[in-house]
Amino acid sequence: MLVFSQQEVNLTIVLSKKDLCPDYATVMEEIQQLYSNITLVAISSEDQDSIDTLKGNLVAGGIGLFIGTSGAGKSTLVNLLQEEFSAKVNAVKRQDGKGKHTTTSSTFVYCPDLDYYVVDTPGFKGIDSHYAMDTKSLFAVIDDLAAACKFSNCQHRTERNCAVKAALENGTLNPTILERYHYNLDKMELLSKRRESWRL
Numbered sequence: 513m514l515v516f517s518q519q520e521v522n523l524t525i526v527l528s529k530k531d532l533c534p535d536y537a538t539v540m541e542e543i544q545q546l547y548s549n550i551t552l553v554a555i556s557s558e559d560q561d562s563i564d565t566l567k568g569n570l571v572a573g574g575i576g577l578f579i580g581t582s583g584a585g586k587s588t589l590v591n592l593l594q595e596e597f598s599a600k601v602n603a604v605k606r607q608d609g610k611g612k613h614t615t616t617s618s619t620f621v622y623c624p625d626l627d628y629y630v631v632d633t634p635g636f637k638g639i640d641s642h643y644a645m646d647t648k649s650l651f652a653v654i655d656d657l658a659a660a661c662k663f664s665n666c667q668h669r670t671e672r673n674c675a676v677k678a679a680l681e682n683g684t685l686n687p688t689i690l691e692r693y694h695y696n697l698d699k700m701e702l703l704s705k706r707r708e709s710w711r712l
Contacts, residue, residue, distance in 0.1 A: 540554055
């Protein structure tokens with residue numbers, strides 16, 4: 513799941529139910545190598561220390577938006593962050609450890625011990641409501657390199673004097689990051705075209 517904070521979109525990726533993933537540390541390391549500027553926290557409802565670690569990332573007086581797929585454990589986490597409110601949760605499926613869809617509307621919850629507000633949202637299968645991609649959170653390294661590209665609208669594909677491609681060729685840029693950057697750009701373009709057709 514993701515936790516968005518109000519302070520310039522402070523993005524935290526929460527790997528929930530770590531007790532169901534024996535190699536979760538390896539997964540976290542792979543994600544951190546690709547996105548070094550994002551905070552990663554692995555938690556389990558059975559591990560209070562992990563919950564306390566996440567609490568330490570929630571700034572007092574702030575507002576966090578919890579988003580993630582259905583059954584990711586968002587409502588369970590809300591219950592663990594405070595005692596006054598009890599969000600409805602369901603048991604996990606025995607076969608795969610996945611949770612069941614429970615939350616059907618967004619809920620605004622205050623956590624008095626943390627002086628923190630949480631917006632618990634319904635789960636989703638995908639997000640397609642944005643027309644453009646903000647690259648600062650996930651692709652800051654590409655944004656920084658792009659400042660030296662010859663063309664201000666460089667897509668880092670076939671353009672001449674592209675600083676991003678140069679970094680790729682000299683080994684200073686991880687090729688997986690550029691692949692994911694292009695994947696997201698292509699996906700946003702496709703969704704934008706779909707929405708144009710819907711309005712016709």
